[in-house]
Amino acid sequence: MKSQNLSTTQSIMILDDWFDHWMNTVCAVKLKNTTIRNYYDNYNRIKGSIGHIKLLELNQLSIQNAVNDLSKSYKKSTIESTLNVLSSCLKYAANNFVIMRNPCKGVILNDYLKDFVPKEKKEEVKYIKEKHLDLFFDVAKNSRSVTYFYILLHTGLRAGELCALQWKDIDFKRRELHIYKTINRTKCYFDGYGKKLENAITSIQITTPKKDASNRIVPITDSVAEAFQTLKKQQAEDKEKNQNWGISNEFLKAYPDLTMTTKKGNCFLPNYIEKECRRLVAILNKRQQQVAKDNGETFVPIEIHPHMFRHTFITNCYQQKLESRILMDIVGHRKPEMTDHYTHPDKNFMHHEFEKYEHSIQ
Numbered sequence: 001m002k003s004q005n006l007s008t009t010q011s012i013m014i015l016d017d018w019f020d021h022w023m024n025t026v027c028a029v030k031l032k033n034t035t036i037r038n039y040y041d042n043y044n045r046i047k048g049s050i051g052h053i054k055l056l057e058l059n060q061l062s063i064q065n066a067v068n069d070l071s072k073s074y075k076k077s078t079i080e081s082t083l084n085v086l087s088s089c090l091k092y093a094a095n096n097f098v099i100m101r102n103p104c105k106g107v108i109l110n111d112y113l114k115d116f117v118p119k120e121k122k123e124e125v126k127y128i129k130e131k132h133l134d135l136f137f138d139v140a141k142n143s144r145s146v147t148y149f150y151i152l153l154h155t156g157l158r159a160g161e162l163c164a165l166q167w168k169d170i171d172f173k174r175r176e177l178h179i180y181k182t183i184n185r186t187k188c189y190f191d192g193y194g195k196k197l198e199n200a201i202t203s204i205q206i207t208t209p210k211k212d213a214s215n216r217i218v219p220i221t222d223s224v225a226e227a228f229q230t231l232k233k234q235q236a237e238d239k240e241k242n243q244n245w246g247i248s249n250e251f252l253k254a255y256p257d258l259t260m261t262t263k264k265g266n267c268f269l270p271n272y273i274e275k276e277c278r279r280l281v282a283i284l285n286k287r288q289q290q291v292a293k294d295n296g297e298t299f300v301p302i303e304i305h306p307h308m309f310r311h312t313f314i315t316n317c318y319q320q321k322l323e324s325r326i327l328m329d330i331v332g333h334r335k336p337e338m339t340d341h342y343t344h345p346d347k348n349f350m351h352h353e354f355e356k357y358e359h360s361i362q
Helices: 015-030 033-050 060-071 076-095 130-140 146-155 159-163 222-241 270-294 307-319 324-331 336-341 347-360
Strands: 176-179 182-190 196-207 216-219
Touching: 015 033, 015 076, 015 182, 015 196, 033 060, 033 076, 033 182, 033 196, 060 076, 130 146, 130 270, 146 159, 146 222, 146 270, 146 307, 159 182, 159 270, 182 270, 216 324, 307 324, 324 336
Parallel strands: none
Antiparallel strands: 176 216, 182 196
16 A cells, blocks of 8 residues: 555655755756746745644645635735645655655635625726826836837737847848747756755846747737837947947857847846836826826826736737737737736727627617
């Protein structure tokens, strides 16, 4: 029987030690640094409750109690991510006869933060309304970053994909982008050979996308092609003004023609776009607050962050009746459900579509 073949040496390890063992022997050799970082972040949420428990003594009840505690502070989706990582770790233990069964099986996700009092559905703040886009681009019009946000809005690219794009990836003649890599700054727990670092380090990396569907071709409009030409012109001017342009950019050897670079020739990272977006939105809200004050109205801050441009692009394509299979390919989704998640039709579109039903019964 399985219970008779348990590895007693490993079975008496505490969960913290087993998690490190699993990360070192399995995850470090097959996962990207960004995924490894996410695994650590997810496990760290729950380790304080159960990390000290020996594997043999770890049961469904102890995990359920830990999950219940998390439910008081975190969203259900966040706890689900933590439970998934823990379950994968303990599944490996069960498969290797370290424990009899995976104690995560049967654990229920409670949603203590959920309010059971009926209330009106709030409008999702993921799609940027047209009037808010106009206000945003009015603020950004004199900044070089206006080009970045225009490209994001009309291509649906992720910020990391845009920042990793090279000039050779842009086919101006065929009006298309070749997307097959991303750039990010992430915490690294292992070196390039899978050896655990004594102290985690932060590193900039250009890697392939997490999912195969993200490796794709994205068609572009003439105006987007012009926006990239503007970037090219800005980059040429930066090089002309700075003799040491790019001298500290280690990626220029492997990627000599990155489209997105700083004035000094360094890599342009997604968090730079996030920081610039926050700066522009702060200016926008300051203006709108004054407008509301002058008109005696209640001020409601406008929320805009870089990933919302992707949501907005997908929604606009949907409202323009772009064929769903083509849209999935353009934005790099494997499943229609993910594209649906990114689609947020506005109320005017909803009423316009409902008129079709109204006409059909007249």
